[in-house]
Amino acid sequence: IQLTQSPSSLSASVGDRVTITCRASQGIGSNLAWYQHKPGKAPNLLIYAASTLLSGVPSRFSGSGSGTDFTLTISSLQPEDFATYYCQQFHNFPLTFGGGTKVEIK
Amino acid sequence: ELQLLESGGGFVQPGGSLRLSCAASGFTFSSYAMSWVRQAPGKGLEWVSLLGSGGGDTYYADSVKGRFTISRDVSKTTLYLQINNLKDDDTAVYYCARGRGARYPESRTFDYWGQGTLVTVSS
Numbered sequence: 001i002q003l004t005q006s007p008s009s010l011s012a013s014v015g016d017r018v019t020i021t022c023r024a025s026q027g028i029g030s031n032l033a034w035y036q037h038k039p040g041k042a043p044n045l046l047i048y049a050a051s052t053l054l055s056g057v058p059s060r061f062s063g064s065g066s067g068t069d070f071t072l073t074i075s076s077l078q079p080e081d082f083a084t085y086y087c088q089q090f091h092n093f094p095l096t097f098g099g100g101t102k103v104e105i106k
Numbered sequence: 107e108l109q110l111l112e113s114g115g116g117f118v119q120p121g122g123s124l125r126l127s128c129a130a131s132g133f134t135f136s137s138y139a140m141s142w143v144r145q146a147p148g149k150g151l152e153w154v155s156l157l158g159s160g161g162g163d164t165y166y167a168d169s170v171k172g173r174f175t176i177s178r179d180v181s182k183t184t185l186y187l188q189i190n191n192l193k194d195d196d197t198a199v200y201y202c203a204r205g206r207g208a209r210y211p212e213s214r215t216f217d218y219w220g221q222g223t224l225v226t227v228s229s
Contacts, residue, residue: 031211031214033215035151035216037151041221042201042218042219042220042221042222043143043151043201043203043216043219044219045206045215045216045217048206048211048215049211054217084150086150086151088151088153088215090210090211090214090215093156093165094153094165094166094167094168095141095153095156095165095214096153097150097151097152097153098150099150100150100151
């Protein structure tokens, strides 16, 4: 199952609303997760089952979608949110990640 | 505190072998599925392999099937990845990651990750 993220990169300012999309090559139900990854650090799981926020993750992060189209939204971008974001499907093996979306400071 | 600490990376020639280790602590190791995920330089994340919580079920990415073997030693709370017949494309930081639980679907998403170990394949 291929996952296509868009955009591949974006520039935004603190306080902006940011939306990242992830499209699956076939239906995956709600079997999608989102991760945040900063250079030199371990990735962090943010959301699983398409819309369930992991405990401790700020509520400005939200996920939606099912089937083939999914969205990660950051309602008000904070300085610590500048990172690369990946979607991951766990519907079938092999597990796959999207190509990533790099969120940069404008 | 939960920790995952990878080791075993290094510089190796094409066709060579390495064994990566991931020392786990702070949780009941035998109760969780574990995976390896890699990131090649300048590229995104790529899932490599998963070991089920029972230690018997193994899954691999097509790109590594037949060359990589995932295993664990519960007594040492350590996860391993044996990498054989290394190719240039295997150059990457290799992360071990804990599945959120023992069973599907929790086992297939990753809530704790190590800091990674770098494998460089070059002649």
